[in-house]
Amino acid sequence: MFELHVWGPAFGLPSIDADCLAAIAYLKWAVPIEQWILIADYDVSLSPGRQFPLLVNGTDRVSGLTSIISYFEKYGSGHYHLNDHLNVAQRSESAAFSSFLQSTAGPLIDLSLYVSAENYNATTASAYTAILPWYLNYTVPPARRDLARTRTAHLGLSSLDISLTEQNSSRPGAHTLGSQFETAKQEAGLPPRTVSLGRRTGVQGVFSAPVYAARIRLDALANEVLEPLSDLLGSKKFLLDNERPSALDCAAIGYLALLFYPDVPQAWLQEALKSRFPRLVAYIDRVRSEVFGAEVINAADVCSSLLSTLMPRKTLIEDSQMSSKTVSSSLPSPLVVNGLVASLTALIAAVAAIAIHHRRSPREGDLIFWALRPREAGLGEAGSILSSRAPTASQIQNPPPPVSTTKTGRFFGKANLGHTFRHKSAGAFGPDLAKKLSQLVKMEKNVMRSMELVSRERMEVAQQLSIWGEACDDDVSDVTDKLGVLIYEIGELEDQFVDRYDQYRVTMKSIRNIEASVQPSRDRKQKITDQIAQLKYKEPNSPKIVVLEQELVRAEAESLVAEAQLSNITREKLKAAFNYQFDALREHCEKLAIIAGYGKHLLELIDDTPVTPGETRNAYDGYEASKAIIQDCEDALTNWVQQNAAVSSKLSTRARTLSQRRRSASRRRQGEGVDLSGQDQPMEGRESGLWIPASEHQGNGYEDELEEDAPSTVHTETRGREEERVAA
Numbered sequence: 001m002f003e004l005h006v007w008g009p010a011f012g013l014p015s016i017d018a019d020c021l022a023a024i025a026y027l028k029w030a031v032p033i034e035q036w037i038l039i040a041d042y043d044v045s046l047s048p049g050r051q052f053p054l055l056v057n058g059t060d061r062v063s064g065l066t067s068i069i070s071y072f073e074k075y076g077s078g079h080y081h082l083n084d085h086l087n088v089a090q091r092s093e094s095a096a097f098s099s100f101l102q103s104t105a106g107p108l109i110d111l112s113l114y115v116s117a118e119n120y121n122a123t124t125a126s127a128y129t130a131i132l133p134w135y136l137n138y139t140v141p142p143a144r145r146d147l148a149r150t151r152t153a154h155l156g157l158s159s160l161d162i163s164l165t166e167q168n169s170s171r172p173g174a175h176t177l178g179s180q181f182e183t184a185k186q187e188a189g190l191p192p193r194t195v196s197l198g199r200r201t202g203v204q205g206v207f208s209a210p211v212y213a214a215r216i217r218l219d220a221l222a223n224e225v226l227e228p229l230s231d232l233l234g235s236k237k238f239l240l241d242n243e244r245p246s247a248l249d250c251a252a253i254g255y256l257a258l259l260f261y262p263d264v265p266q267a268w269l270q271e272a273l274k275s276r277f278p279r280l281v282a283y284i285d286r287v288r289s290e291v292f293g294a295e296v297i298n299a300a301d302v303c304s305s306l307l308s309t310l311m312p313r314k315t316l317i318e319d320s321q322m323s324s325k326t327v328s329s330s331l332p333s334p335l336v337v338n339g340l341v342a343s344l345t346a347l348i349a350a351v352a353a354i355a356i357h358h359r360r361s362p363r364e365g366d367l368i369f370w371a372l373r374p375r376e377a378g379l380g381e382a383g384s385i386l387s388s389r390a391p392t393a394s395q396i397q398n399p400p401p402p403v404s405t406t407k408t409g410r411f412f413g414k415a416n417l418g419h420t421f422r423h424k425s426a427g428a429f430g431p432d433l434a435k436k437l438s439q440l441v442k443m444e445k446n447v448m449r450s451m452e453l454v455s456r457e458r459m460e461v462a463q464q465l466s467i468w469g470e471a472c473d474d475d476v477s478d479v480t481d482k483l484g485v486l487i488y489e490i491g492e493l494e495d496q497f498v499d500r501y502d503q504y505r506v507t508m509k510s511i512r513n514i515e516a517s518v519q520p521s522r523d524r525k526q527k528i529t530d531q532i533a534q535l536k537y538k539e540p541n542s543p544k545i546v547v548l549e550q551e552l553v554r555a556e557a558e559s560l561v562a563e564a565q566l567s568n569i570t571r572e573k574l575k576a577a578f579n580y581q582f583d584a585l586r587e588h589c590e591k592l593a594i595i596a597g598y599g600k601h602l603l604e605l606i607d608d609t610p611v612t613p614g615e616t617r618n619a620y621d622g623y624e625a626s627k628a629i630i631q632d633c634e635d636a637l638t639n640w641v642q643q644n645a646a647v648s649s650k651l652s653t654r655a656r657t658l659s660q661r662r663r664s665a666s667r668r669r670q671g672e673g674v675d676l677s678g679q680d681q682p683m684e685g686r687e688s689g690l691w692i693p694a695s696e697h698q699g700n701g702y703e704d705e706l707e708e709d710a711p712s713t714v715h716t717e718t719r720g721r722e723e724e725r726v727a728a
Contacts, residue, residue: 025253111155478626
């Protein structure tokens with residue numbers, strides 16, 4: 001009895017690997033059904049070459065598609081030889097095309113399923129999750145993806161973004177009115193707009209972009225593989241013979257099935273097959289139905305029962321021609337292992353959540369641990385002021401303590417490596433005008449993640465304080481329990497502060513998006529200026545100079561509009577952003593001050609009078625008082641509003657006078673206005689009278705530069721936090 005071990009099923013096929021599919025097809029055509037069984041496996045240590053497919057026949061173990069075919073050609077006096085009906089020329093052609101498929105179709109599968117980030121994340125990774133135990137999902141899929149990148153490195157496509165949809169949706173302006181209009185047209189059944197060339201871009205400029213160059217290269221690679229196969233097939237039933245299949249048909253169905261059947265977001269291979277090679281599509285469907293059966297094979301059907309860890313696994317292929325067999329295997333079902341691990345993780349998380357929010361009181365016998373709910377350098381001139389200021393009155397009254405021990409002795413220094421990488425890399429991409437603000441936005445994301453970590457850690461500290469105090473005397477136990485409540489509330493306030501702080505970051509990010517949209521107009525004006533200077537140097541009498549000067553006039557007009565919009569929006573958004581931040585800071589700090597005040601009231605309940613050895617302290621009777629203090633703190637936090645803020649910022653007489661003078665001057669300038677009556681007068685003194693207003697010039701829009709991030713506006717921003725919560 002032959003045993004064929006293969007990688008598990010995926011995409012409705014009996015295996016996720018092309019060579020495994022080819023080996024299954026070979027045994028289906030060459031070996032009687034009662035003489036072999038198929039086993040879904042993931043333990044490559046059984047294979048001498050540490051790879052699948054693996055053929056086991058008694059003590060013989062053969063791994064790899066080529067070795068398995070050679071084994072069957074020699075085994076049993078050639079009884080299982082699938083190419084025995086071919087002549088010498090056809091056998092040579094079979095070997096040549098098999099090698100051709102492995103060297104050309106294999107990289108196409110690698111590009112489609114592994115190299116493309118969108119296809120890998122949306123389809124391939126989840127397919128491996130269904131056939132592997134949880135611990136192998138961290139090693140096997142990444143290793144196979146790295147191997148695919150290595151095999152396709154010579155094609156020059158591994159560094160390009162192949163997913164067209166992701167690139168188009170992530171560029172600035174993808175959610176503008178124009179893009180929404182195009183979407184509405186497509187939903188209404190109207191023909192979509194053709195490729196937008198923009199102004200003075202030209203067909204060559206559009207198709208030289210990386211995204212289009214990658215797509216053209218991919219289509220060329222697909223044609224190199226599919227066109228020879230289509231010509232070889234012709235009108236025959238199989239590739240080399242009209243009556244009987246060959247080993248070449250086995251390899252072809254293995255590779256073509258993975259090119260055609262996976263439901264991936266970027267389905268350029270399926271599009272190429274359906275649009276240009278209909279005969280190959282019919283061949284793939286016919287051979288799949290004959291070899292693998294018409295039913296879609298699902299990984300959940302292979303290992304669907306919890307008893308599969310105790311009972312043998314089933315074969316993957318069950319149709320009218322192949323009887324169902326049971327295969328002995330010492331390996332548990334990956335789906336069952338993943339399910340058990342997920343259940344155990346959920347149980348641990350639930351127990352931990354209960355432990356954090358509740359603690360049993362040995363005195364009162366109920367759950368009382370509850371949280372309150374509301375049912376210097378680089379700062380410019382200001383940096384010198386901060387660095388040279390005298391000690392504050394508070395510092396003179398209470399001298400500051402030594403530097404914290406946590407700030408020294410770090411092996412990797414003070415900075416977090418991940419945070420440093422993110423904010424340093426943020427300024428390396430995108431338009432030059434938006435690089436500095438992009439770096440600021442990234443750094444603010446790091447700040448938010450750090451604050452969220454502080455919030456979670458503080459909640460855990462509160463729980464641990466309460467646990468420690470439980471074993472102490474009555475007064476210490478009660479007060480530490482209530483202090484844990486207050487500290488837990490501080491953690492929740494910090495978490496709420498992160499949400500409000502994100503409004504500031506999102507508003508600053510909108511300024512960055514505007515800056516990125518203005519950069520193309522600056523670049524265009526500079527480019528035209530450089531061209532004029534170059535022509536005046538090389539060909540002073542060239543007629544192109546006049547045309548370029550006209551283009552420069554239009555570019556300057558459009559640039560003036562864009563710059564004015566940038567100036568206005570920057571000021572408006574900057575004020576709004578820091579109003580968000582300062583309002584959030586004020587509320588947060590006022591509430592922290594409230595909690596600190598009530599915390600000091602709690603400390604007064606502890607009797608710190610020294611006792612002599614053998615003396616007994618008075619019985620503690622402050623339970624009701626501590627609960628009343630907690631309730632008062634909750635009421636104070638619930639009823640706090642901005643108008644009741646205890647701290648107010650008062651300007652000095654000089655600062656108030658200067659500020660009022662600045663506002664008065666600004667109002668006067670706004671009241672005077674600017675005379676624009678002559679701005680549209682004919683330009684008769686120019687070297688050409690062909691100038692037209694910028695608003696009437698065809699192709700007024702520009703294609704925005706790609707961001708380093710996903711597109712973000714105030715309404716679509718998603719915070720990059722660990723929980724991936726969507727900002728309102």
